[in-house]
Amino acid sequence: MGLKVYADRMSQPSRAVVIFCKINGIDFEEIRIDIFKKQQFSPEYKAINPMSLVPAITDGRFKLFESHAILIYICCAFPGVASHWYPGDLAKRAKIHSVLDWHHSNLRRGSVGLVFNSILAPVNGFPSNPRAAKEGEKILLKSLSKLETFWLKDGRFLVGSSQPSIADLSLVCEIMQLEFLSEKDRNRILSPYKKVLQWIDDTKTATAPHFDEVHGILFKAQKVIRERMKAESGKSELKSKL
Amino acid sequence: MGLKVYADRMSQPSRAVVIFCKINGIDFEEIRIDIFKKQQFSPEYKAINPMSLVPAITDGRFKLFESHAILIYICCAFPGVASHWYPGDLAKRAKIHSVLDWHHSNLRRGSVGLVFNSILAPVNGFPSNPRAAKEGEKILLKSLSKLETFWLKDGRFLVGSSQPSIADLSLVCEIMQLEFLSEKDRNRILSPYKKVLQWIDDTKTATAPHFDEVHGILFKAQKVIRERMKAESGKSELKSKL
Numbered sequence: 001m002g003l004k005v006y007a008d009r010m011s012q013p014s015r016a017v018v019i020f021c022k023i024n025g026i027d028f029e030e031i032r033i034d035i036f037k038k039q040q041f042s043p044e045y046k047a048i049n050p051m052s053l054v055p056a057i058t059d060g061r062f063k064l065f066e067s068h069a070i071l072i073y074i075c076c077a078f079p080g081v082a083s084h085w086y087p088g089d090l091a092k093r094a095k096i097h098s099v100l101d102w103h104h105s106n107l108r109r110g111s112v113g114l115v116f117n118s119i120l121a122p123v124n125g126f127p128s129n130p131r132a133a134k135e136g137e138k139i140l141l142k143s144l145s146k147l148e149t150f151w152l153k154d155g156r157f158l159v160g161s162s163q164p165s166i167a168d169l170s171l172v173c174e175i176m177q178l179e180f181l182s183e184k185d186r187n188r189i190l191s192p193y194k195k196v197l198q199w200i201d202d203t204k205t206a207t208a209p210h211f212d213e214v215h216g217i218l219f220k221a222q223k224v225i226r227e228r229m230k231a232e233s234g235k236s237e238l239k240s241k242l
Numbered sequence: 243m244g245l246k247v248y249a250d251r252m253s254q255p256s257r258a259v260v261i262f263c264k265i266n267g268i269d270f271e272e273i274r275i276d277i278f279k280k281q282q283f284s285p286e287y288k289a290i291n292p293m294s295l296v297p298a299i300t301d302g303r304f305k306l307f308e309s310h311a312i313l314i315y316i317c318c319a320f321p322g323v324a325s326h327w328y329p330g331d332l333a334k335r336a337k338i339h340s341v342l343d344w345h346h347s348n349l350r351r352g353s354v355g356l357v358f359n360s361i362l363a364p365v366n367g368f369p370s371n372p373r374a375a376k377e378g379e380k381i382l383l384k385s386l387s388k389l390e391t392f393w394l395k396d397g398r399f400l401v402g403s404s405q406p407s408i409a410d411l412s413l414v415c416e417i418m419q420l421e422f423l424s425e426k427d428r429n430r431i432l433s434p435y436k437k438v439l440q441w442i443d444d445t446k447t448a449t450a451p452h453f454d455e456v457h458g459i460l461f462k463a464q465k466v467i468r469e470r471m472k473a474e475s476g477k478s479e480l481k482s483k484l
Contacts, residue, residue, distance in 0.1 A: 069343050109347070
């Protein structure tokens with residue numbers, strides 16, 4: 001009857017919750033909900049999260065979904081979580097809520113819009129949507145610029161902190177989704193943002209070795225997808241030459 | 243140096259914050275940032291909220307934006323706010339975070355997508371975007387259905403509460419934006435959702451007389467917009483008859 005985390009490590013908010021539990025030594029059971037097998041639509045899972053999204057948790061009879069709400073709940077319900085993850089200080093906590101709220105309609109919306117519509121949809125047999133991908137990229141670039149010039153302007157981590165909070169982990173896991181793009185596209189998008197790149201590295205270091213371990217499936221999938229895309233582009237090149 | 247709320251009552255999250263301060267007898271100064279006059283882009287306002295959105299607050303030297311974060315901050319920083327707005331109980335508070343997080347990419351995204359692209363954009367001289375409006379309506383209808391069947395299933399207010407929380411106020415202020423649509427469209431969209439309609443009324447009653455007072459500008463604007471749209475549609479009818 002302890003903490004159960006329903007997650008698919010291909011999902012960025014799932015990874016944030018799993019890494020967070022691991023780094024804080026929380027005793028939990030990870031239950032895989034394979035989104036590509038549509039397990040999130042099973043009646044059993046819908047009884048936990050009727051929105052059919054991952055992650056969700058149960059803690060005894062208590063059920064919860066939405067990753068930010070889950071991270072805050074774990075910070076408060078489990079003893080031993082270091083205070084920098086979700087500080088008790090009112091002003092610091094308010095700033096963390098602010099950046100987490102901002103995330104929804106900015107970084108997350110941009111990243112999902114771009115990566116899903118340009119890569120994950122076609123790879124999983126859905127039609128690609130270049131218009132939605134383009135809109136997503138526009139929102140993503142604007143969000144990265146705000147991260148560089150505002151959210152990261154006062155410290156190594158978000159909102160002027162010297163240690164990571166749940167917001168750093170959540171947002172960096174989102175940006176990791178760009179690994180699905182071609183290396184050229186990923187670099188084109190991220191390389192102008194030096195502070196963002198440093199912050200990604202700092203967050204990885206602060207959550208090692210769990211960060212890379214939990215992202216393992218993403219790197220495997222990335223390799224397969226990049227090879228497949230290379231082959232596809234080779235085919236089209238060949239076709240255009242014939 | 244007390245609490246200052248930077249708001250435009252045409253904006254739904256601005257209204258939620260202003261109503262909340264009034265109902266809780268909080269001493270604050272409301273400073274109008276007229277979004278149709280683009281005052282949110284002034285250097286003075288960008289020093290408070292670099293995202294150029296309303297609302298934002300200052301409390302002495304402390305600055306904050308994102309309405310959910312603001313509401314939570316006020317609940318915690320000002321004595322005398324009744325606990326039902328943001329309960330101290332961990333599980334209840336987590337559920338409120340969950341519905342507020344859900345709001346961003348669902349109800350809010352749907353409502354803004356529909357109302358801005360079909361009504362507010364053309365009225366303010368921007369091109370209307372029927373595709374984005376249609377997408378918004380789709381998300382909005384799905385969100386209303388989740389409100390009816392899930393979020394309101396266990397009580398008069400969200401997440402099984404018998405008294406309103408900051409989430410009720412925030413989400414109901416969002417739905418009020420539908421008043422900008424024609425009466426026919428508003429009723430077509432909302433009338434299937436009986437629990438939602440009752441909940442809107444209950445939230446209005448629980449926050450009277452401030453709810454209607456703060457929405458005054460919306461009702462005035464609604465009248466002007468509906469008359470203008472009627473005249474436009476009359477013109478097109480006349481044209482088609484000639």
